[in-house]
Amino acid sequence: MPELPEVECVRRSLEPHLVGATVASVRIHRGDVIGSRSGRTSRKTPTAPQREATRVAMLEGARITRLNRRGKQLAIVASSGAGFVVHLGMSGRMTLARDSDEVVKHTHVVWTLSRPKQTYTQVRFVDPRRFGFLLAFADAAGLAEVWREIGPDALALAGEHAESHAESHSESRAARGAVSKAIRGTRRAIKPALLDQAVVAGVGNIYADEACFAARLDPHRPGNSLGDTEMGRLLDAVPRVLLSAIDCGGSTLRDYADALGSRGTAQAKHAVYGRAGKACPVCGGVLAADRLGQRATVWCPRCQGSSGASVK
DNA sequence: CGTGGCCCCTGTGGGC
DNA sequence: TGCCCACAGGGGCCAC
Numbered sequence: 001m002p003e004l005p006e007v008e009c010v011r012r013s014l015e016p017h018l019v020g021a022t023v024a025s026v027r028i029h030r031g032d033v034i035g036s037r038s039g040r041t042s043r044k045t046p047t048a049p050q051r052e053a054t055r056v057a058m059l060e061g062a063r064i065t066r067l068n069r070r071g072k073q074l075a076i077v078a079s080s081g082a083g084f085v086v087h088l089g090m091s092g093r094m095t096l097a098r099d100s101d102e103v104v105k106h107t108h109v110v111w112t113l114s115r116p117k118q119t120y121t122q123v124r125f126v127d128p129r130r131f132g133f134l135l136a137f138a139d140a141a142g143l144a145e146v147w148r149e150i151g152p153d154a155l156a157l158a159g160e161h162a163e164s165h166a167e168s169h170s171e172s173r174a175a176r177g178a179v180s181k182a183i184r185g186t187r188r189a190i191k192p193a194l195l196d197q198a199v200v201a202g203v204g205n206i207y208a209d210e211a212c213f214a215a216r217l218d219p220h221r222p223g224n225s226l227g228d229t230e231m232g233r234l235l236d237a238v239p240r241v242l243l244s245a246i247d248c249g250g251s252t253l254r255d256y257a258d259a260l261g262s263r264g265t266a267q268a269k270h271a272v273y274g275r276a277g278k279a280c281p282v283c284g285g286v287l288a289a290d291r292l293g294q295r296a297t298v299w300c301p302r303c304q305g306s307s308g309a310s311v312k
Numbered sequence: 313c314g315t316g317g318c319c320c321c322t323g324t325g326g327g328c
Numbered sequence: 329t330g331c332c333c334a335c336a337g338g339g340g341c342c343a344c
Contacts, residue, residue, distance in 0.1 A: 001337040129321045
């Protein structure tokens with residue numbers, strides 16, 4: 001479900017309610033959503049001390065000071081620097097709630113907050129398919145270690161237009177350099193390269209198709225076939241489509257909603273995703289579809305020239 | 313190194 | 329109406 005824009009909207013909707021709050025208690029209904037995918041399979045029933053350690057790792061007793069995001073991952077950080085990363089997978093949600101609100105099916109973890117004058121008393125991690133997970137880290141170095149596995153945040157590709165701190169320009173240059181090097185250094189098609197979180201963090205199946213369309217590049221084009229102009233178009237298009245989607249509150253195809261239950265409207269702007277066989281919004285031609293790297297892919301053969309050669 | 317296949321899960325929508 | 333299959337916004341792992 002969630003790609004970078006949706007995770008960012010979740011972050012923004014959670015932030016004012018979590019920052020400054022103390023976690024009074026953590027209730028874990030399904031402990032196996034905690035830990036990396038590889039690290040949680042062989043788990044036996046935890047002992048009481050282990051369960052307590054897990055609640056502490058999930059910030060029981062701690063005060064939340066900030067919410068950071070990199071790609072599709074959301075980090076909830078306490079004053080000690082400890083915290084946990086939330087990955088929503090395909091169907092995960094973080095929802096704000098009151099104690100009295102019905103606990104829906106597939107609610108795996110519930111944090112109860114205590115803070116003066118709070119509107120919501122709980123945050124809940126709900127994830128029917130359980131492709132999402134929560135991963136604890138002990139301090140800033142621990143978070144850095146987790147995030148070392150993924151590439152630069154896709155929004156860092158944006159130049160001046162984004163929030164302009166003094167450092168944003170050099171950060172943008174570094175990100176663009178790293179991503180263009182990664183893409184140009186491979187024969188794999190640009191779409192699977194964009195989906196590879198180690199190349200750039202935050203792009204999923206919707207926005208990969210949308211970015212390729214916006215850049216007028218066939219998603220099948222080998223990365224090492226892109227010319228400078230084409231690479232520039234791609235690196236511009238990625239943050240552009242993501243920022244546009246954030247402005248719309250994300251894409252709600254089926255059930256995405258932010259922490260307050262607000263749905264997104266970015267799906268109305270999709271030029272190609274989910275529109276196979278329909279008319280290209282630019283040229284009116286029929287949009288083509290196939291599978292690329294096991295993922296449904298839609299593009300306009302006319303606007304996104306199918307030639308493998310770099311045509312300037 | 314890159315790709316294709318299969319797996320992890322539940323829910324839903326379409327075709328019959 | 330009901331059943332079965334395919335598919336879904338995530339990613340990991342394995343054999344080639």
